Amino acid sequence: MSVRTRPSxxxxxxxxxxxxxxxxxALQRASSAGVDAEIGELISMRVSQLNGCAYCLHMHAGDALAARIDPHKLLMLPAWREAGTMFDTRERAVLALAEQLTELGEGGVTDGVFDDVRAHFDAVETGQLVAAIAMINTWNRIAIAGGYPAGLDERRASPAFG
Structure with a gap:
């Protein structure tokens, strides 16, 4: 699809x-710089699951598979807390942060979750993770508001991502 062709x-x-x-x-590029590719895809997939964004789930499932992330790990993502050692301590810390930042309630992000992330990542890396989580939440909201269907990929339809 060309940029001039408007999708439905x-x-x-x-x-x-x-x-x-x-x-x-530009913010997407900046927020993902330096974030481990597997952790980045786990963030994108989990946040998109929580938000019910089929468009982003489809896109990031393809990216995760292309990056050779274990498909069993992707299938277990909704139950990561019960998945035993399938997710390492760094991934578990990031997934807990992603969930709390996505489903912000009155409590926000707990000190325990933030401290767990900081036990594995320095201040700059933590900032990158928070920004990456914020960005996928932003993309989910744009895709859901716009009615983007699963299977469409704006990265292939727009020179801005080139």
Whole structure:
């Protein structure tokens, strides 16, 4: 699909608001810089599951498989707490943070969850993880608001990601 071809969606942000889209892509690149690729995909997949974003789940499942992340690990992601040693301590800390940042309630992020992340990541890495979690939440909201269908991939339809 070319950028000029508008997909069947309620909103297509690359075309409807290209300045915002370009800024979001730049923020996406900055927020994912230095984040371990597997941890980044686990974040994207888990947050997208929590938000019910089929568009992002489809996109990141393909990315995770292309990155050779164990498919069994991806299938166990919704039950990561019960998955034993399938997820290491770093991944478990990040997944707990991703869940609390995605489902913000009155308590926000607990000290225990934040301290667990800081036990595995320095201040810069922690900031990158928080930004990566914030970005996938942003993309989920854009895709859900726009009615983006699973299987469409704006990265292949827009030169901003090139």
């Amino acid at each position: 969606t309620r909103m297509w942000i690359p075309q409807d608001n290209p300045a915002v889209y370009k800024a979001l892509v």
